[in-house]
Structure formats: C-alpha cells, structure tokens
Amino acid sequence: MSLIVKICGLSTPETLDAALVGGADMVGFVFFPPSPRHVTLDVARALGKQAKGRAVKVALSVDADDADLENSIDALRPDILQLHGRESVARVRDIKQKFGLPVMKALAVETRAELAALPGYAAVCDRILFDAKAPKDATRPGGLGAVFDWHLLEGLDLKLPFMVSGGLTAANVAEALRITRAGGVDISSGVESAPGIKDPDMIRAFIRAARATEELTT
Numbered sequence: 001m002s003l004i005v006k007i008c009g010l011s012t013p014e015t016l017d018a019a020l021v022g023g024a025d026m027v028g029f030v031f032f033p034p035s036p037r038h039v040t041l042d043v044a045r046a047l048g049k050q051a052k053g054r055a056v057k058v059a060l061s062v063d064a065d066d067a068d069l070e071n072s073i074d075a076l077r078p079d080i081l082q083l084h085g086r087e088s089v090a091r092v093r094d095i096k097q098k099f100g101l102p103v104m105k106a107l108a109v110e111t112r113a114e115l116a117a118l119p120g121y122a123a124v125c126d127r128i129l130f131d132a133k134a135p136k137d138a139t140r141p142g143g144l145g146a147v148f149d150w151h152l153l154e155g156l157d158l159k160l161p162f163m164v165s166g167g168l169t170a171a172n173v174a175e176a177l178r179i180t181r182a183g184g185v186d187i188s189s190g191v192e193s194a195p196g197i198k199d200p201d202m203i204r205a206f207i208r209a210a211r212a213t214e215e216l217t218t
C-alpha cells in the first residue's frame with residue numbers, strides 16, 4: 001500500500017493548492033480556536049470546495065461538542081474526522097455513530113504505558129494517529145513541532161492503519177518511517193515559516209521527501 005501523506009493546518013487557498021498539486025493524499029483543517037491554524041466556518045467552506053475530490057479532507061477537532069462538530073462538518077464536508085483531544089473510547093464510538101464518518105483518533109505517546117489505551121480505541125475507530133505528548137502548559141494538544149520516541153512503535157502489531165505525526169520535517173521523515181513502519185505521515189509545523197504560516201516550498205519539499213522513502217521500500 002502506498003504511503004499516505006497528510007498536510008495539516010491549511011488555512012489559505014494558496015497553501016492548500018501547494019499541498020494538492022504537490023500530491024498530498026490528505027489535507028487537514030483545524031477547528032480549534034486557540035490554534036494559530038484555526039479556520040472559521042466560512043474559510044472551511046471555501047477550502048472544502050477547493051479540495052473536493054482532489055484529496056481526503058480531514059476535520060481536526062479537540063474535545064468538540066456535537067454542535068461544533070456538526071457545524072464544522074456542514075462547512076467543510078470532510079471525508080474523515082480527526083479527534084485530537086481527550087475523547088474517550090465511548091465518545092469516539094458515539095461520534096462515529098452520530099455523524100456517520102470515519103474517525104482517526106490521535107493518541108499522544110511519551111512512554112510505552114500510553115500504548116495500553118490502543119486496543120480500546122482500535123476497536124472503535126478507523127485509523128490511529130500517533131503524536132507527541134504536549135507539555136502541560138501548552139495551549140493546544142498538537143501542532144507544536146514536538147517529536148516523540150519513534151522506537152516506542154517499533155514492531156507494533158496493530159490491525160488498523162496508523163500514521164505518525166509530531167515534529168516531522170523533510171529531513172527526518174525517512175528516519176521516522178524506517179523506525180515506525182507507519183502507513184502514513186502527518187505534518188503541520190514542519191512546513192511553516194512561523195506558527196500558522198504554511199510555506200508552499202516546504203510543503204512540496206516534505207511531500208517529495210516522504211515519497212522518496214516509498215522508492216526505497218518498494
């Protein structure tokens with residue numbers, strides 16, 4: 001199966017275009033007001049139309065209630081929901097049933113202990129995204145450019161597709177994939193010139209670097 005490359009936190013037509021033309025498989029939009037990448041419903045509606053049929057649209061939320069989820073889904077028309085907060089297994093199941101969309105649950109990993117939560121989530125969601133744990137005083141649970149110890153995923157036998165994120169860049173993506181054997185990679189800060197400001201050249205360079213690893217393994 002080919003590697004899934006996701007560019008997250010897109011918020012302008014120009015940078016979305018760079019991701020789409022560059023060959024991103026998934027494009028992510030952040031619905032979380034404290035984030036520098038937060039998109040309003042109007043912006044999400046326009047970007048959603050631009051991305052339609054060209055890549056998988058991902059709506060990222062953090063412990064959102066049903067009303068906020070409904071509004072973001074109505075605006076973006078996503079293909080999948082990325083739940084990046086402390087959503088419980090029961091809440092993930094509930095969201096899937098209510099909204100009828102596939103769910104990718106983000107799990108923050110710092111030690112092997114956090115992987116104990118995996119079977120519960122694996123039973124209810126469609127995809128797992130491993131990310132670094134945010135510091136206690138962080139204003140958001142992700143999108144911080146923080147890397148986790150990829151060796152924690154070494155030899156992981158998960159019967160579900162999984163992706164890796166957290167501090168990825170064009171320079172380290174090959175190493176992350178070599179160690180984790182993930183089926184996909186997700187990036188936000190690593191393709192930005194400043195928090196929330198995506199750089200089209202960095203987007204293209206990251207996609208190229210990730211694709212180059214496929215050539216090494218196929």
Ligand SMILES: O=C(O)c1ccccc1N[C@@H]1O[C@H](COP(=O)(O)O)[C@@H](O)[C@H]1O
Pocket residue numbers: 008009028030032035036037060062084129131140141142143144145146165166167168186187188189190
């Ligand atoms: O991007 C954000 O602002 C964000 C806010 C809240 C939760 C998650 C967020 N981003 C996701 O975090 C990971 C890692 O990002 P980075 O590459 O280390 O910056 C990625 O999945 C983003 O989609």
